[in-house]
Amino acid sequence: MADLFGDGKPPREDLAAGAVLLRGRALPAAALLEAVETVTAAAPFRHMVTPGGFEMSVAMTNCGRAGWITDRRGYRYGATDPASGRPWPAMPAAFQALAEGAAAEAGYPGFVPDACLVNRYRPGARLSLHQDRDERDYAQPIVSVSLGLPATFQFGGSRRADSVRRIALDHGDVVVWGGASRLAFHGVLALREGTHPETGAARINLTFRRAL
Numbered sequence: 001m002a003d004l005f006g007d008g009k010p011p012r013e014d015l016a017a018g019a020v021l022l023r024g025r026a027l028p029a030a031a032l033l034e035a036v037e038t039v040t041a042a043a044p045f046r047h048m049v050t051p052g053g054f055e056m057s058v059a060m061t062n063c064g065r066a067g068w069i070t071d072r073r074g075y076r077y078g079a080t081d082p083a084s085g086r087p088w089p090a091m092p093a094a095f096q097a098l099a100e101g102a103a104a105e106a107g108y109p110g111f112v113p114d115a116c117l118v119n120r121y122r123p124g125a126r127l128s129l130h131q132d133r134d135e136r137d138y139a140q141p142i143v144s145v146s147l148g149l150p151a152t153f154q155f156g157g158s159r160r161a162d163s164v165r166r167i168a169l170d171h172g173d174v175v176v177w178g179g180a181s182r183l184a185f186h187g188v189l190a191l192r193e194g195t196h197p198e199t200g201a202a203r204i205n206l207t208f209r210r211a212l
């Protein structure tokens with residue numbers, strides 16, 4: 001089991017205190033990608049605007065009881081999709097099961113997400129270094145699932161000036177961070193051109209959180 005995928009990468013890697021990378025944990029991904037289709041049919045991807053007025057290069061939507069949004073008024077969670085006025089689509093069972101299982105495996109038993117941010121990166125899209133800090137309870141971890149095209153994930157410390165590691169994330173990889181790493185700065189470098197058999201010219205990221 002040391003080399004589950006024959007690519008020399010261990011299935012589990014500790015990234016920092018409280019932060020774990022579970023390689024291939026989301027495979028097979030067909031049911032997850034089907035659920036992404038269901039969610040985005042009801043709540044399509046859109047490019048949100050930061051409080052500073054910049055349109056994000058990553059397209060986003062949400063499912064679950066709470067959805068993360070940004071606009072000129074700020075960052076926050078809301079129960080409804082501002083584009084439609086309707087509640088966000090329910091969290092698919094396959095999402096819930098993966099998030100809870102991966103969290104438990106990483107050392108966070110009892111994690112029950114109420115929010116899933118769905119991020120779509122096209123080639124060139126990027127996410128600059130930030131902390132996830134709009135949630136109520138920082139004792140709850142973050143579970144982040146990578147699907148489709150590979151990406152370079154940046155993972156630093158709790159201060160912006162801390163050194164940042166670069167980690168190659170592939171289709172099916174899951175990163176869980178909590179505890180001493182809960183407020184770690186993280187980001188994604190500009191996605192490289194490419195086509196993935198299951199997602200086309202895109203990377204899909206599912207970020208699960210306990211928001212409320």
Ligand code: SIN
Binds near residue numbers: 127153205
């Ligand atoms: C995020 O920080 O919301 C997304 C991280 C990722 O796409 O891997």
Ligand code: FE2
Binds near residue numbers: 131132
């Ligand atoms: Fe984040």
